[in-house]
Amino acid sequence: MNSIRVRFAPSPTGSLHIGGARTALFNWLFARRNEGRFILRIDDTDLERSTEKSYHEILDALRWLGLEWDEGPYLQSQRLERYRRAALELLNSGRAYLCYCTPEELAARRKAAQASGRAPMYDRRCRYLTPEERSRLEDEGRQPAIRLAIPDSGTTVVRDLIRGEVSFENSTIDDFIIMKSNGIPTYNFATVIDDYDMQITHVIRAEEHLSNTPKQILVFEALGYELPYFAHVPMILAPDRSKLSKRHGATSVEEYRDAGYLPEAIINYLALLGWSPEGEEEILPLEKIISSFSLEKVSKNAAIYDIKKLTWMNGHYLRETDLDRITEMAIPFLQKKGFIAEPLAPESYAYVRRVVGVVRDRVKTLEEIADAASYFFQEITSYEEKGINKYFTRPDVADLLERCRERLAEVEEFSAQNTEAAYRALSEELGVPTGQLFHPTRLAVSGRTMGPGLFDILEILGKERVLERLKKAANYVRKITG
């Protein structure tokens, strides 16, 4: 059958970029939506820049995002023989020719052309070489590259599923190199052979490739291959409208993972960059995204990457996702701070889970969960300055803390409910507003002025630690208020 096949073809020259992830996502969604196959191909023909490390990083990032591929990864570096055969075929049919110009010569001519205001195109001087000229150049020891002979008239039309028909005059297209002199194919050539061999039906990629597409179409045609459908998705830009790069902060998927973002949040956010579903809902479960995804709803204009919205969404998923899953994901962050052992003792899991359960409501990343949970794992070494000034400056606070401590000592079952009841009763007896008890207590047991519900904190810390911390705080207040 004519089933749909799409591919994601990154070059392993760095970790998976946010833009790359979005391209992968759209391909993946399109495949899932249409019961097609999602193929992973690694475009590693740039021997200098490709690295094994990047290769693994990209695969890891895709897996972490949940963008599993159905086939591959195929490596272009293992298909060199195939490209050579195809190039030879074009040479034999006269659709391509050998070019003996050296990179240095070309660069010099390009520079000269630009300086005199002419288009920096290849002058085709090797296109019509006589046999004599050719053998002379070969005698000089020159290794030829292979160029595609572009028709000098006519237009090439890209039929794009997102942008409609885009035409290019053939006269503006260079006789570009398809095989470098070292026998390695260039991108615009290898891509075509691969897309054909892998029976790709839809080439979905970033808009930066739109101007490459007529070149590729010309290769398809020269080889007599049927064209796939093309769909160029808009670029993702930085807030200053320039291309997203390092200087704009985190740009790779793994940086977001390490900063405590959830894959579901990244997926949801990225899906909404350049695509929108029918309804008004923006928090969308993956199933919903898949079932409503279509290329027709992909927008044409570039989108600016808004980390604030991503972060908001991350906070949402942090709160709404199953607590065990969030706990599992938070554990490495707690370990990194040395709060819990690595590996975590199984009997400690329940405690960690309770902590995560109360802390996650008020933060936006896993990293922040760890930041907000310190006092559940470590003794308090200092009190927030703002809190000291606000709650620890009056001498009677020490006495109040003592009274609280005494009362809590009497609580048998140390539950949030019971401790709260004890506090409210005490407040009434002393004729003191609840706040005057709650705030100093919070500062005493957590060292902070804000956080989860006070009585949840008390319950999780447990009677012993709470009494201890109240004692310590009372002493501290006495000391500073003299």
Added chain:
RNA sequence: GGCCCGUUAGUCAAGUGGUUAAGACACCGGUCUUUCAAGCCGGUAACAGGGGUUCGAAUCCCCUACGGGUCACCA
């Protein structure tokens, strides 16, 4: 510079000739409350500019401006 794509609030976006021009993030206010969040309620804020076409243009056409992409023996 040539070629190509694009332009609805600060940002993402709905919208395909007649709408009070959705919704979301951010921002501001209110509410709830033991704090901080979250939640809920409300608010500020947009069709790049100019010409056409039309009874009527965010929607169609042209020009200008601005932004982006691409012009490598990188992908």
